[in-house]
Amino acid sequence: MAAEIIDGKKIAEQYRAAIKASSAKFLVAHGRKPGLAVILAGDDAASAVYVKNKIAACEQADIYSSAYHLPANVSKSELLELIHMLNADIKIDGILVQLPLPKGINASEILAAIHPQKDVDGFSTTQAGNLMLGGECLAACTPAGCIELIKSTGIDITGKHAVVVGRSNIVGKPLALLLLQHHATVTVCHSKTVNLPAITKQADILVGAVGIKEFIKGDMIKKGAVVIDVGINRFDGKLYGDVEFESAVKKAFYITPVPGGVGPMTITMLLANTLKAACAIHNM
Ligand code: NAD
Numbered sequence: 196m197a198a199e200i201i202d203g204k205k206i207a208e209q210y211r212a213a214i215k216a217s218s219a220k221f222l223v224a225h226g227r228k229p230g231l232a233v234i235l236a237g238d239d240a241a242s243a244v245y246v247k248n249k250i251a252a253c254e255q256a257d258i259y260s261s262a263y264h265l266p267a268n269v270s271k272s273e274l275l276e277l278i279h280m281l282n283a284d285i286k287i288d289g290i291l292v293q294l295p296l297p298k299g300i301n302a303s304e305i306l307a308a309i310h311p312q313k314d315v316d317g318f319s320t321t322q323a324g325n326l327m328l329g330g331e332c333l334a335a336c337t338p339a340g341c342i343e344l345i346k347s348t349g350i351d352i353t354g355k356h357a358v359v360v361g362r363s364n365i366v367g368k369p370l371a372l373l374l375l376q377h378h379a380t381v382t383v384c385h386s387k388t389v390n391l392p393a394i395t396k397q398a399d400i401l402v403g404a405v406g407i408k409e410f411i412k413g414d415m416i417k418k419g420a421v422v423i424d425v426g427i428n429r430f431d432g433k434l435y436g437d438v439e440f441e442s443a444v445k446k447a448f449y450i451t452p453v454p455g456g457v458g459p460m461t462i463t464m465l466l467a468n469t470l471k472a473a474c475a476i477h478n479m
Contacts, residue, residue: 198445198448201456206460207462210463210467211466214463231249231258231291236265236267236269236274241429245293271301278305288472288473289468317334334369337365339464342377344451344456348449350400353377355380358395358398360403379400395411399420400421401420403423406437407426409440410437411439413439416446421449422443422447424451
């Protein structure tokens with residue numbers, strides 16, 4: 196039996212409708228919409244598309260947005276000045292700096308300048324630290340979206356063996372922490388893991404966040420697993436995941452497609468974090 200497809204687009208639409216309704220309540224209570232500022236520096240084509248999609252998603256969810264497109268030769272001090280201005284802007288609840296930044300600019304230094312309360316990407320030491328400690332936080336958007344997709348299957352995460360392949364600060368590590376919070380038994384695999392298939396085959400929940408086209412094959416998957424494919428790999432003008440869909444769909448019970456799986460939920464969680472940050476500022 197082929198796996199059931201987890202329709203990230205449809206699930207995202209349902210979430211966005213709920214966010215829109217909450218934004219409307221926020222507007223009534225505070226006379227303004229929740230606000231997101233997005234900063235893009237340079238001419239990376241994929242980044243420009245991501246920013247365009249984020250701004251469009253804000254519009255649909257009745258979230259105020261402002262986009263700042265800076266040239267590739269922008270200086271560190273110009274970027275910091277903009278962030279300081281946005282930190283002080285009462286219309287702005289969330290600030291997102293689209294990565295990668297142009298060569299020569301230290302992303303960590305720029306991201307550290309964002310006020311932690313406005314860090315809707317969840318990359319700051321404060322937000323990542325709060326996640327680590329299991330407290331209230333703005334969790335990184337892609338991992339938060341993965342959790343919602345797993346929950347959408349109706350499967351209880353508690354006690355399941357979740358294997359996350361990838362240990363980046365933006366996906367693998369925060370996702371492992373979120374899965375722990377949901378009481379999964381978590382294994383994190385990475386480029387130095389020995390005998391990866393032996394581990395992935397034990398996973399009730401398997402997440403691919405590697406960045407290698409179709410890296411996880413069907414024979415690495417336990418029958419009946421929930422498979423979440425975070426990968427976005429461009430090849431010959433097409434998008435591919437980190438999971439080989441054709442073979443994986445025969446083993447998994449639930450699987451996310453690429454595109455149309457994790458991607459739409461990532462932007463949705465950005466909207467959710469912006470609303471959450473706005474409410475936190477007003478103690479709502
Ligand atoms: P990254 O390059 O920062 O991290 C990749 C991870 O994979 C590393 O931790 C590395 O240890 C691990 N890895 C590499 N080779 C491996 C191997 N042979 N065996 C096991 N592990 C290996 O990438 P990232 O930023 O975490 O992104 C991962 C993928 O997810 C990329 O394809 C990226 O485009 C995609 N992504 C998608 C979204 C989305 O919204 N859908 C968001 C962020 C990232």
